[in-house]
Amino acid sequence: MMTHYTTDEIHGHAVLQMMDESGLTYSRESLLAAINEKFGEGARFGICSGGNMTASELIEALAAKGKFVGEPDAFKFDPSAMCNH
Template identity: 40%
Template sequence: MSDSIHGHQVMELMLSLGRAISKQELEQLMASHFGEQARYHTCSASEMDAQELIGFLEARGKFIESSDGIATAADKICNH
């Protein structure tokens, strides 16, 4: 199994797209980029799967929702 991926890396991946995506598309992107079995963590949570991380980030206001899906912004990524 691979090392745990920080949520910041997922948000940076979203930024690199330059567009909003659906949560399902984000989950597929995470699987293709980080691996199907990847586990994720943040500064305050660990051992999450892709769906759990997406829900965690959403609950903390890290996404910008639109009719096209979700996106994020650089200022939503903490720098610690």
């Protein structure tokens, strides 16, 4: 059974869109800082396969799902990896 995020969580797509629109490359640390700045340090996130994640947990989940391309300290979102829903 798939676990879905709740309505008070920010969907991971919002983070991926932020990354895509920035045109920047990120390290995990700089991405975490950008997420905290945009969404707040206490924000919780959800993706199709789970929810109630911190920003750090979201970054790990997105990386594990192959959403990023590049080097560990200079990666960006791969738009071709966006799920269409």
